Amino acid sequence: MNKIGVLICLRPETDVAAEFKKAKELGCECCQVTVWDMSLYTEEKAAELLAASKAYDIEISTLWAGWSGPKEWNFTGGPSTLGIVPAAYRMQRTEEILQGVDFAVRLGVSRVATHAGFLPENMNDPQYRDVLAALRYIAKTCQKKGVNFLFETGQETPVTLLRYIEAIGYDNVGINMDTANLILYGKANSADAITVFGKYVMDTHIKDGLYPTDGCALGKEVKVGEGMANIPEVAKRLQAVGYTGNYIIEREISGEQQTKDIIETLDYLKKILR
16 A cells, blocks of 8 residues: 655754654654755764654655755756756766765665756757766666665656656666656646656655746645646556555645645545545
8 A cells, every 4th residue: 555654854953753753643654855965874864764764653765865066946047057967066966866875775765866957858969978877877876786766757858757767778767756846847747747657656746836837937836736736647547557656745835834734635645545
């Protein structure tokens, strides 16, 4: 049975036990752990996460591995700042993602996800082969360590993502499907995207949003059920292709409203899935 959970962001100030306790009290069964600060990839933090996971019976399904440097989540600065696509940051970020892989191994977690960036769609683009080579290196290293490497959807069309997975050529490469990002970036209808790459989906971010109405800015994220992601149809199509992974709720706001929206989304998903 698919489990339902949330994202837990690991920061220097994070009270790990408190975050897992909160997830349990909300009714979660699993989580993804997101890390943007590579200094936290320590044995001590791994032990802390494992102890909290065991104490509150919350499975860590995926480590979401961030990277250093500038980040512009838009259509203007995004292509030159995000992921491993920009040549200026590619080598450093490749190594940082692999630090995340080593940390996942310490946690006994078999999936590592990240945003690779605005992957070149044109195979004749001068960057295409270099980006592909970096991704193959990451995937091959992951394979040696028993880890699956997951692309988070958003910055590329489903066909482009499928092309890269096929070109990488390793069977440990998959997708962390963010149901809103496909819409926020104006790349695809979330449910229809499953027709293209559904068999590669290994984990999710359950999120909702609206299409862009400004050529330079992403669409707006909204509470699940208020956007265009059509989560019931997404779940139906994932189940049809044999998806056995988890449903991880992401709500990119903070405070009491975030908690309220997560609780409502948990109830919403339970009605859909069970």
